[in-house]
Amino acid sequence: LGTRRLSSSEITPARALPTLVDDARAGLLAPPRQLPPKYFYDDYGSQLFEAICATPEYYPSRAEASLLSRHATQIIERAAPDHMLELGSGSSRKTRLLFDACDALAMPCIYWPFDVSAQMMLDAGAALVTDYSWLSVHALIGDYTGGIGNLPLPAQGRRLIVFLGGTLGNFEPDQARAMLGEIVGLLRGDDLLLLGVDRVKDTARLEAAYDDAQGITAEFNRNVLTVLNRELDADFDLAAYRHRAVFDEQRARIEMRLVSERDHSVRLGALDTTIEITAGEEIVTEFSHKFTPASIEALLADAGLIVDTHFEADQGDYSLLLVRR
Numbered sequence: 001l002g003t004r005r006l007s008s009s010e011i012t013p014a015r016a017l018p019t020l021v022d023d024a025r026a027g028l029l030a031p032p033r034q035l036p037p038k039y040f041y042d043d044y045g046s047q048l049f050e051a052i053c054a055t056p057e058y059y060p061s062r063a064e065a066s067l068l069s070r071h072a073t074q075i076i077e078r079a080a081p082d083h084m085l086e087l088g089s090g091s092s093r094k095t096r097l098l099f100d101a102c103d104a105l106a107m108p109c110i111y112w113p114f115d116v117s118a119q120m121m122l123d124a125g126a127a128l129v130t131d132y133s134w135l136s137v138h139a140l141i142g143d144y145t146g147g148i149g150n151l152p153l154p155a156q157g158r159r160l161i162v163f164l165g166g167t168l169g170n171f172e173p174d175q176a177r178a179m180l181g182e183i184v185g186l187l188r189g190d191d192l193l194l195l196g197v198d199r200v201k202d203t204a205r206l207e208a209a210y211d212d213a214q215g216i217t218a219e220f221n222r223n224v225l226t227v228l229n230r231e232l233d234a235d236f237d238l239a240a241y242r243h244r245a246v247f248d249e250q251r252a253r254i255e256m257r258l259v260s261e262r263d264h265s266v267r268l269g270a271l272d273t274t275i276e277i278t279a280g281e282e283i284v285t286e287f288s289h290k291f292t293p294a295s296i297e298a299l300l301a302d303a304g305l306i307v308d309t310h311f312e313a314d315q316g317d318y319s320l321l322l323v324r325r
């Protein structure tokens, strides 16, 4: 009655973050050309990502959801969170499986979703406070790659940090260690991290997951050029680019690329320049690292983290880990 259970704060990045203009200047002007994957996620790109999750080939999302539904009770009992902080919460769809467990166990908590997409997060938060009568939601609006050291979480209370979706895999190993190091800084006492990562597997299955038959991932990949056209006043011709996803076994990562099928020039208005792209040239748009039990545990150990519980999908398709410092 009159209790306001949904609130939000804007999080000022602790470090100055590069803008799209900075990233384009650093990555697009000369080969090898590369862009950070975060620019995929404009409104249309976010919709395409949701559609990717529904393709028969993209198993990670379903594997993670099934692990969460199977083990949510154990996770919540073990973590007993007063505060649940989720990095990159998106639509909070899978987090509901954890709230269902909180509900069944009568273990209420306060939810702190952290995402750049304010609208999606606030819509999700409004639905959550309606569906879970005991839940308060404090939405944190910002880019967690700008730092997580200055979040308004209370000093008291047990924390569960949730980092799902295999998003850690988007970082290169050094960045992943740095990100985990920042998470370590938020963990005190018995606090836990719940981490979801995708596993190394058969190359054909991995490559199919990133090149679905309906072409949705291809559309998602090319959409980053639409973002550049709009945000950088550029004139990429999407039809000139072919989607390519290859698994690099050495580095244990999927690399998504856009391959130019012909020689052409592209005007980058915001950079006041024109670039010449030759036929066969590639723009790397995303890395998605895959892990073995040993490689994820080593990466966690490097950051000062210890595995408390390791949940695996049936054929080792995916890992969900409860981790402590």
Ligand code: AVJ
Pocket (backbone or CB within 6 Å): 052, 060, 165, 166, 167, 169, 170, 209, 210, 217, 286, 287, 288
């Ligand atoms: C949500 C970033 C982890 O790498 O699998 C899906 C994004 N890219 N298909 C991933 C993605 C192409 C996804 N992450």
